[in-house]
Amino acid sequence: xxxxxxxxxxxxxxxxxxxxxxxxxxxxxxxxxxxxxxxxxxxxxxxxxxxxxxxxxxxxxxxxxxxxxxxxxxxxxxxxxxxxxxxxxxxxxxxxxxxxxxxxxxxxxxxxxxxxxxxxxxxxxxxxxxxxxxxxxxxxxxxxxxxxxxxxxxxxxxxxxxxxxxxxxxxxxxxxxxxxxxxxxxxxxxxxxxxxxxxxxxxxxxxxxxxxxxxxxxxxxxxxxxxxxxxxxxxxxxxxxxxxxxxxxxxxxxxxxxxxxxxxxxxxxxxxxxxxxxxxxxxxxxxxxxxxxxxxxxxxxxxx
Amino acid sequence: xxxxxxxxxxxxxxxxxxxxxxxxxxxxxxxxxxxxxxxxxxxxxxxxxxxxxxxxxxxxxxxxxxxxxxxxxxxxxxxxxxxxxxxxxxxxxxxxxxxxxxxxxxxxxxxxxxxxxxxxxxxxxxxxxxxxxxxxxxxxxxxxxxxxxxxxxxxxxxxxxxxxxxxxxxxxxxxxxxxxxxxxxxxxxxxxxxxxxxxxxxxxxxxxxxxxxxxxxxxxxxxxxxxxxxxxxxxxxxxxxxxxxxxxxxxxxxxxxxxxxxxxxxxxxxxxxxxxxxxxxxxxxxxxxxxxxxxxxxxxxxxx
Numbered sequence: 307x308x309x310x311x312x313x314x315x316x317x318x319x320x321x322x323x324x325x326x327x328x329x330x331x332x333x334x335x336x337x338x339x340x341x342x343x344x345x346x347x348x349x350x351x352x353x354x355x356x357x358x359x360x361x362x363x364x365x366x367x368x369x370x371x372x373x374x375x376x377x378x379x380x381x382x383x384x385x386x387x388x389x390x391x392x393x394x395x396x397x398x399x400x401x402x403x404x405x406x407x408x409x410x411x412x413x414x415x416x417x418x419x420x421x422x423x424x425x426x427x428x429x430x431x432x433x434x435x436x437x438x439x440x441x442x443x444x445x446x447x448x449x450x451x452x453x454x455x456x457x458x459x460x461x462x463x464x465x466x467x468x469x470x471x472x473x474x475x476x477x478x479x480x481x482x483x484x485x486x487x488x489x490x491x492x493x494x495x496x497x498x499x500x501x502x503x504x505x506x507x508x509x510x511x512x513x514x515x516x517x518x519x520x521x522x523x524x525x526x527x528x529x530x531x532x533x534x535x536x537x538x539x540x541x542x543x544x545x546x547x548x549x550x551x552x553x554x555x556x557x558x559x560x561x562x563x564x565x566x567x568x569x570x571x572x573x574x575x576x577x578x579x580x581x582x583x584x585x586x587x588x589x590x591x592x593x594x595x596x597x598x599x600x601x602x603x604x605x606x607x608x609x610x
Numbered sequence: 611x612x613x614x615x616x617x618x619x620x621x622x623x624x625x626x627x628x629x630x631x632x633x634x635x636x637x638x639x640x641x642x643x644x645x646x647x648x649x650x651x652x653x654x655x656x657x658x659x660x661x662x663x664x665x666x667x668x669x670x671x672x673x674x675x676x677x678x679x680x681x682x683x684x685x686x687x688x689x690x691x692x693x694x695x696x697x698x699x700x701x702x703x704x705x706x707x708x709x710x711x712x713x714x715x716x717x718x719x720x721x722x723x724x725x726x727x728x729x730x731x732x733x734x735x736x737x738x739x740x741x742x743x744x745x746x747x748x749x750x751x752x753x754x755x756x757x758x759x760x761x762x763x764x765x766x767x768x769x770x771x772x773x774x775x776x777x778x779x780x781x782x783x784x785x786x787x788x789x790x791x792x793x794x795x796x797x798x799x800x801x802x803x804x805x806x807x808x809x810x811x812x813x814x815x816x817x818x819x820x821x822x823x824x825x826x827x828x829x830x831x832x833x834x835x836x837x838x839x840x841x842x843x844x845x846x847x848x849x850x851x852x853x854x855x856x857x858x859x860x861x862x863x864x865x866x867x868x869x870x871x872x873x874x875x876x877x878x879x880x881x882x883x884x885x886x887x888x889x890x891x892x893x894x895x896x897x898x899x900x901x902x903x904x905x906x907x908x909x910x911x912x913x914x
Binding site for chain 1: 623626627629632633635636639640641642643644645647648649650651652654655656658659660661662663664665666667668669670672673677680681682683684685687692694695698701702703704705706707708709710711830831832833865866867871872873874875
């Protein structure tokens with residue numbers, strides 16, 4: 307019986323970890339992935355993650371802080387809060403994903419981020435209805451528009467899903483019990499000419515939620531948390547590519563430093579002051595009121 | 611009063627998002643970060659993340675799947691489960707962080723990952739004690755070693771914190787109520803000559819937890835979830851750099867395909883069969899027993 311346990315192994319093992327080839331070794335372990343696209347995505351993710359760790363020489367303490375940050379971000383999520391989307395938003399990842407998926411076509415209305423507040427279904431409303439069920443103040447406003455395709459043909463019956471913050475900068479889900487559920491949300495159906503119109507109030511700029519890890523990150527990086535004032539729109543119809551975008555309020559603070567990098571020049575509209583008693587009465591609005599017009603051009607999907 | 615709301619802005623906004631310069635634009639937003647190291651880390655992270663999104667052309671659906679995966683990973687974490695560390699482990703990131711923080715020095719005992727099971731304090735035990743309080747079977751085993759520095763001087767009184775899976779491949783925290791708390795854990799103190807010895811049972815190879823998102827990932831990539839059999843050791847003392855490592859059991863399955871890439875050839879030891887009634891009796895072990903010797907060389911920190 308020998309107790310010489312210090313001897314070298316007769317046959318060295320292959321495939322062990324080496325820092326120099328770390329990403330290759332891990333990528334090789336993914337060889338059995340049956341979904342080729344998943345394999346491509348994970349291999350790229352592994353290469354970039356390993357390159358990041360090497361580039362900054364991440365310390366064990368910094369790694370642990372990263373693990374804590376990610377864990378807290380996941381645990382902050384619930385039915386009305388999506389902290390990982392918020393993280394993606396403030397790091398410009400959401401806007402980048404949007405950009406890489408949009409065909410370059412100057413005729414189309416530009417898209418922007420969906421944001422974390424589209425988590426409840428909007429109630430169906432009739433053209434001309436108001437989304438403001440709370441009636442807690444704010445400047446009454448008319449939004450009009452027309453959905454056409456790139457040939458200028460109207461998209462009859464297009465769905466226009468809208469949601470927005472109130473005059474204090476809060477979404478309904480941030481004020482449970484204080485405002486009616488699904489306040490300032492609405493699903494409208496364009497008429498035969500692709501036209502839509504509805505009443506609402508002018509939204510206020512607002513801070514993204516800052517009571518979680520993303521708020522801590524913004525503070526540590528000296529960034530403010532505000533989004534320029536906007537109304538979200540999602541425009542869809544059979545045979546067209548769904549458009550997720552915003553209508554920004556010209557003159558709003560933070561148009562040039564939006565916390566989620568969501569502003570595009572072409573999406574900013576004047577919310578004009580209108581003084582026209584007859585027109586106001588026709589829409590059931592007080593006089594004067596504000597008006598924004600937002601023509602929308604969408605892409606017809608190629609027929610299969 | 612005009613209602614021409616279609617006019618172009620007189621002065622274009624600066625600093626808006628552009629896909630081509632996306633990482634630069636986001637990195638520029640971090641200019642106010644007072645902690646220079648945080649700024650460096652986040653800027654690198656943003657560059658690599660944006661490069662990944664562009665390289666694979668991440669679709670909105672793939673992005674959403676990623677958000678769901680990260681959220682579920684965070685929500686799987688609790689006091690006895692750290693799914694983000696597990697994710698870091700199976701992607702080789704933990705081993706890489708370990709590697710970039712270890713000075714290249716062939717004289718030192720190599721380090722490896724800490725793993726997710728070092729979440730409870732090990733009970734202080736006397737040299738020669740057994741960590742096996744459950745007595746539910748397994749091959750009795752003696753582990754011996756000596757802690758020295760790179761000059762061969764013993765590190766008297768070094769702390770040797772050990773934790774391991776049982777003969778079925780489970781840690782104590784995975785069997786609450788079934789085994790004593792802190793079973794197969796122990797904090798030993800080396801003698802004046804740096805020597806340590808304790809009794810335990812030979813650990814079994816085991817799967818990492820697969821009932822969470824990381825398990826789903828392993829399955830989707832055709833990878834098994836097993837770790838080669840090992841005993842964790844953390845060796846510390848005033849004035850030395852703490853060493854976190856494993857003692858691997860030679861002959862264990864999965865030494866060449868460890869799920870977390872944790873195996874290093876130099877850390878594998880024969881758990882020799884010893885047939886010596888007197889020696890067995892001296893240690894309070896049945897005869898025959900298994901024995902592994904694990905000499906440890908640590909680095910003295912430079913005096914400030």
